[in-house]
Amino acid sequence: MKNFQYVNAPDVEDAVSLLQEPGTKAVAGGTDLLTELKERIKMPEILVNLKTISDMKYIREEKDDLRIGALATLSEIELHRMVRERFPILKEAISVTATPQLRNAATLGGNLCQSVRCWYYRHPDVKCWLKDGDMCYAEDGVNSRHAIFGNSTCIAVHPSDLAPALIALDARIRIAGSEVEGELLLEEFFTLPTETHRQSTLLGAADLVTEVIIPHRFGPSNGVYLKAMERATWSFMLVSAAVQLEWKGDRVREARIVLGGVAGKPWRVREAEAMLQGQTLSEGLAQSVGEAAVANAKALKHNAYKIPLARNLVKRGLLELTRRKA
């Protein structure tokens, strides 16, 4: 780890102004950033500690929504009564994230803003495109963990479990900062990296996520988060599927299907969602929706397995929700 200065931010405004200094990074739980510092993937000169900001760590129930401060830890969210009752999809996503120790430290904001796990990006000796290098080494390399959708110059996948679940809940995100400010749909917050903006969110260098807002639009127990891993726990997803349904009687009124581990951002499959509208769910329909979800997927040399895996998880998720309803 390279030495750095450590500054406590008293409030959001000061944090944002501190972050404007080049070579500065924000740190909250540190579970992601510290690994990058130790591997010298990032070598900031100044670290701004956000945990000293007093009004950013809360979970507040309001009439129309649930508001979660960016500094709330994953454990706090997982254990919150309303999350467990009304948003089981979020609870499920958190319960398969990392380990209890990491969830005790990791924050909501950090989870949404974490770096990709691509092993070329994470390799201290590889200067890949995402680290402002010239090329993506995964494209012609070992890309078994990489994207099947939206492959751009970088084919790393977004690793967050919370993001697909929150997008499936139509969550919004609030940002404070110099480049982006205000509230937007979480789905729009994530982007595929571009030549001039090599990262997976809209955030500018001096912007901060302050809050996530989950509207009360879906009934309880209508969401499921399924995550395929190489081992039983403590792994980033190979593929995950967040499936949220709103029922009207026996029929699906509205559906959200968001895949994780398949693209540089959480990947919402609207065509597949549309197939469910007004339908009763059957095994056959679940299968067709699964197939539709991966219809536009393109396999790389080593990751063809992700296509049937994503298809199967969508199908399994839909059937699981049908089972839970009955």
Place this chain on the structure above:
Amino acid sequence: MARVVKTQVEFEGRFYDEYVVIEGEDLPAWRADEKFSIVGQSQTRIDGVERVTGAAKFTHDIQLPGMLYGKILRSPHPHARIKSIDTKRAERLPGVRAVLHYQNAPKIPWRMGLTLLFDQTLRYAGDEVACVIADDEEICEDALDLIEVNYEVLPFVLDPVKALEPGAPKVHDSGNLFQGAPEIYERGEIEKGFAEADVIVEGTFRTQVALHNCMETHGSVATWEGESLTIWDSTQHIFGVRDTVAQALKLPKHKVRVRKQYMGGGFGSKNSAGKYAVMAALAAKMTGRPVRVVLDRHEENLAAGNRPSSIQTLKVGAKRDGALTAIYHKSIVNLGAYTAWGGGTTGPTRRLYVCPHIKTEDVCVFTNLGPFSAFRAPGYVEGTFALESMIDELAQKLNLDSLELRLRNYAEIDPATGWPYTTKGLRQAYHRGATLIDWQKRTALKEKDSTDTKKIGFGMASQIWGGSGGPPAYALVKINPDGTAVVITGTQDIGTGTKTALAQVAAETLHFPISLVKVELGDTQLGVYSPLSAGSMTLASVGPAVRVAAEDARKQLMDVASQTLEMPLDELEIDRGEFLNTRTRERIAIKTIFEKLQNFMIIGRGARGPNPEKKSVNTFGAQFAQVEVDTETGRVSVQKIVAVHESGRVINPLAISSQLEGGIIQGLGFALTEQRIVDERFGLVLNGNLEMYKVPTAQDVPEIITEMIDMPDPEVNNLGVKGVGEPPIIPTAGAIANAVADALGRRICELPLTPDRILKALESQ
């Protein structure tokens, strides 16, 4: 009196003749029906409190006044030559005390002369280029960035098959084929055997590179007092480190003291001295201060050794009744850049079954990858997976139960040597294991519990391994004036519970409660020689010497007591750490006799006797696996493992069950999740960390049922014990792979059985 004898010693599946000195008379082996009060009883670790309270000092915990830190610069290229190195900028960084490299360090031959401590030629991405010594690790890292190395990048080869092609880049001047030729073994006439076969099965099996990932990474702390060097080293062989460091630094052996009290895992990767030990010693000399060089996790996974990958082709012929007629087994092993020996995988094929015609070929190849080192039953884990997969295929083709097929080819005597076994409990292990997993009812269980997407399967595999231990190994047992005893040996406890087992042996022999027995080990200066802790040999080597020493001490104690207490010897015995007069039933504290003797101490001496001649000493076992394969996610979950092993007498049932569980969990990782991943364009390891290299977590661990066939071996040594460190990892991957094949109705011949491989196989159906 000292006697020099020639004895056959088996190590990691290989046999060596050695001369050893045996002191004194060995004791007759404990009888099979011997009554014990401590041996054979479950005993928690005598150093458990130190371990769980953090008081135990591991090498990583050693902090000496004024200690400096060292950090190694490693080659970013898989093959390169250093044209020049400039360390001036690094040396100018405040806090940097020294930079060692090929130009300023002595030319010390390393890895059997294949390289140097600092070689100008670098043969894998991770090979050592320089070592920075500084006030703390952060300064070291900053300094590493400031070293300017001008590399001449050389052509490289990673694939062992390509490495054997004409014109392939040479990893070593002597060529890429280890020892210039494949290692070939033949018995009978292989072609004749296949001609006699009614049925032949063939297959190609691939196994991956597995990394040890010891919790405690490799490392040393070195300090000098005058001309004497002390090294704390995370090692399985303190005397080996002493000898290598003494030779490297041209010091007499007595000037080098190596210490190691506690260790966080070795698994074979710490069998010999590492470069870091010599670098720490050199740097400590240069700076006049203690120096610590400890690898980080990334380095550990590049440079600390690995289980090499293999490509194994097998062809097995049998008669219609299942009698094996011929086995051909060829194995291509990717050694990486350096090795201590061949690392072939065909051992089980030569030794497990009766078969008149066998040919094995091990082709061990150097490539520009991280070096091979022993990894818990090297070769046998990989070879057993391939052989036992093939036996299952054969059973299917013959329409025989695979257990029945194994029993029909059961070797009553060692098929490789023609010698009888001292003991062999494999048949009992097969039967007991089959009962515990309900083998005969497995088809019904499968049908009952399988669904469209969850397929249940059962499989099994056998285990053969050495584990005799042997001389030379010595021990002292001291009885203190306060009536306590101390076992003193030069062995090391690598985390397996050696201290506890040795205390049990000594306490049993002395008739002391175990609470009165201490064990001192892990110090070359204070201990008497004991071999390395590898090859499942520690207890079977050192334990018998401890018993002889304890018996010697007990006899001396009785003699002294009889004279001091003025009681006839035949009326006196030791009972639970006190003298007991058998006539008067009077109990007398042991310390009473010493009170009259001016701090007199009793010292008993013991040596390990030779192994039996023209007898095979082997350990055996059978494991059975029940798995569930999720056909939608490709994930294999192991539901149950039954492991029944025979390793002679059981000294500590609790330690043995832990040892079996540990081996099984490590074997499960090998079967399902663990694999080093390398980019073939750059020769770079991509997952050298514990996040991407997937060792099993607690949640991956299935129900494990362990049992020992407790069968005291009357010939191997005076305790009747054989080793158990390596055996439990050997059959796990084979049993799981057979269970997965059973569940899917088709076989995947490449480990690990990851979701992508399973899904690929299912999609291509």
